[in-house]
Amino acid sequence: MASEFMQEAGRKAIADGPKAMRKFIEVDQHNIRMDDYRIAILRLLPDAGPGLKEGINKVLTHGNTIEKLRQFYDVTQHELRLDDNNKVEISRLIAGGGTGVKEAGKKALDGTAADRAEFLKTGRHRAQAQDDLVELARIDEGWDGPILSEAISKLMDGSPTPSALRHFLEVTQYELRDQDNRVAIAQIIDGAGPELLKAGRAALAGTPADRTEFLKTGLQEARAKDQAAKDKDKPAPEKDGKDGDTKGNATGGTTNTTGNTAVTAQGNNGAPLATTGAGDHTTLIAGGAGTALIAGAGLLLAARMRRAGAEG
Structure with missing residues (x-):
């Protein structure tokens, strides 16, 4: 187990x-062993994180006993390496997390190594x-479809776990x-x-x-194509042969025929919703969950109260 220098x-x-031999046993072997530990510790630097580098510099400056060097090499270096990895992982979670994760993650980074380990084990899931x-x-507030909204209500009423x-x-x-x-x-x-029928059926099958x-x-x-076909088949208005006005237009204006219109209500992903032109039925648009996290779970209750008030 000895180094080449120790063997020599x-x-x-x-x-x-x-x-x-007596001098070697009582003095030299301890000095050589300390040098061996220092060399081994120095070899940790190339791939060390900030915390481990700081620990290496500290132990090489103040590690004046074989016990301190051995403890650092056998135990402390692994703790510092793990904490460096934890810091990197927490920073990654903060970068992509919502308000709760960001706040809890920053608090863990400012805390101890134990705080960071606890955050990654359980705190991140609570946040x-x-x-x-x-x-x-x-x-729930931005979506009008009954299936998704009812499922959200059912989920919330069941005290869901973080994984759920x-x-x-x-x-x-x-x-x-x-x-x-x-639907x-x-x-x-x-x-x-x-x-419109052809396009809708294709979408349902897709x-x-x-x-x-x-x-x-x-x-x-598709609706515009249907309207264009209707306009093409419609006979041209008759002229009275006098002043070029359309018959039946006493004011001399022109007849204006409009097709179906589109409403500008917004879905939860910001895309415009549209009407069928019959009964003004608003359609839904599938969008992503988004990351606009601005309040607590009380928003769900507020959304339901607004919806209940509107229905009443």
């Missing part, structure tokens, strides 16, 4: 006789759950948005013109992205 010094002591509650409230909240936001909500969009498209194409695109742009494009 030991062999030389043996060759030099009893006095040299993320608070952010998820805010995000669910935002979605994460799964809902990352997976379930998109499935339910698509279900709401399917909306089916209502839109009921009794629609040929182009992917969730196809349905999103139909509600964003395809709906208006």
Whole structure:
């Protein structure tokens, strides 16, 4: 287990006789061992993080006993390396997290190594759950589809775990948005013109992205084609042969015929919603969960109270 330098010094002591061997055992071996630890510790520098580098400099400056050097090499260096890794991971979470994660993460970075370890073990999940509650409230307030909104209410009423909240936001909500969009498209194409009917059926048979695109742009494009076909088949207005005015227009103005119109209500992703032109039925658009985290779970209650007041 000895270094080459230790082995060489030991062999030389043996060759030099009893006095040299006694000096080697009582003095030289300890000095050599300390030098070996210092060399081994120096070799940790190239891939060391900030905390470990600081610890290396400190122990090389003040580590004047074999016990201190051995403790650092065998134990402390691993603790410092882990804490450096924890700092990097916490910084990554802060960069991509919501308000709760950012605040808790910054507090952990300013704390002790134990604080950082605890944050990564449990604190991050509690903070993320608070952010998820805010995000669910935002979605519930901005989405008009009944399927997703009812699922959010059911989730919140069941005291969900942090993992359940994460799964809902990352997976379930998109499935339910698509279900709401399917219902909306089916209502839109009921009794629609040929182009709108064709485009709507294609969207229903396609992917969730196809349905999103139909509600964003395809709906208006298909409706415009149907309207253009109607305008083309409509007979030209008769002239009275006198002053070129359209018959029946006593004021001398022109007849104005409009097709279906689009409303400018916004979905939760900022895309415009549209009407079918029959009964002014507002469609839904599937969007991302977003990251606008601005309050607590009380937003969900406020959204429900506003909705209940509007229905009343």
